[in-house]
Amino acid sequence: MFPVIVGQIGLLLVVWFALQISAAVCVYCERKWAAYLQQRVGPTRVGYAGLLQPLADIVKLMFKENLRPKGADPFLFYLAPVISATACFAAFAVVPFGGETTLFGLLDAPMRLQVADVNVAVLVVFAIASMGIYGIVLAGWSSNSKYSLLGGLRASAQMISYELSYALSLVGVIILANSMSLADIVEKQSHVWYIVLQPLGFLIYLTAGIAETNRAPFDFPEAEQELVAGYHTEYSSMPFALFFLAEYVNMVTVSAVATSLFLGGWLLPGINTGGWGWMVFLAKVFVLLFLYIWIRWTLPRYRYDQLMAFGWKFLLPAAVINLLVTAAAVLYLGV
């Protein structure tokens, strides 16, 4: 029927739009669940049960006036949100969300549901995530505002502290799977999910992931009570919307990578998911997103020195011990 390249281009567009929609869904879920957790009802006016609220928000943001503070660096001020938004979308490119399929016979040859299959996919996710930080840091610096600058400084210090544990928590999985390709790692989990073999690794990944996406209880770069809105204090209209989008797409990407690495991706043990693997994948990502939102609205924010002490004195040693134990187990038991 159609050559595979048509499928690839179609897939690219579908992923692009799906990620944007996922951000809107996340915003709606966040507001609704936060409301229920606080015994409110949340948005109810726009559409049935407030379902059109994200759309109304987007329209509002589009028509707001775009302000730039006096003395802000004009080039970097507008480059920063673009870096943030680009990085969060680019990281998803290497995440596989389904097995090989011909899309119900529409394609000549089977195609994997993954935008780009790279043999060092796990590292690519890190490389792009580490680029995303520049958006926040530059936004903080170029705004020419003390709140923004403090937010940017906090973000860079936090990133450096948590990136180490974030990366080390994954090395255990890489050792077990003997591969760095996310598709390979998922296929190795057809019998046992790695969350069973790497429970500590999963917890470290989740904790460091919250710090990486700057969400409560680790949302220091934008701590409202101290910094107004942190690095995006001076942003309005669409540049602000890009930061907002980046935050939610980052959440989706971190959850999707966690699903691939620890929760068996599109596979269910003992059940042949067939062409519906991507639904299984979506369900798992949704559960993780719920966990994220649940944590945000349940736990209060740490103090900054507590965050640093936790990252360096607890999380990093735990990640190193996890790595040593995993390596020793693979070496001597041949798991």
Add this chain to the structure above:
Amino acid sequence: MTLFYLFAAIAVLASLLVVAQHNPVYSVMLLIASFGALSGLYVLLDAPFVAVIQIIVYAGAIMVLFLFVVMLLNAPREDTDYDIRVHPLFRRGPLWFGAALAVCLAAELAWALGATRMRSGFPAAQMVSVETLGHRLFTDYAFQFEVTSVLILVAMIGAVIMARHDEPGGKQ
């Protein structure tokens, strides 16, 4: 080869612009662009692992630290005794020193080109997989690897000692 010239041009141009900036934050950003182009060259050399590590370690971690320091000092302009209207590259000191370095570089390049035969295309890389890389690193290059580790350890201890404030009679 088109891609090679593209990445090489970006790397050279960005590196030149790094030293031509008044504002250190722009210098840091251009250095990141230069590292990105270098990483593209590694991909062309069939070494995706090295390319990604280049981004993670240099562009991701080390440059964040650079930017952190630049922001913390909050130096919007370089402190200088020179006439601010003269571009930094055209001041007397940098001009002479740069000229001397350029002559050295040109001589070295000429020597290197004379010593090695020009080959067409790229040499076949033997570092494709992470496994090969790790194996070579811990067998053939084990000594160099260990020496580097010791060097980094020494630097770490030095940094800790320099950063520590000894309070007289204070608690350890």
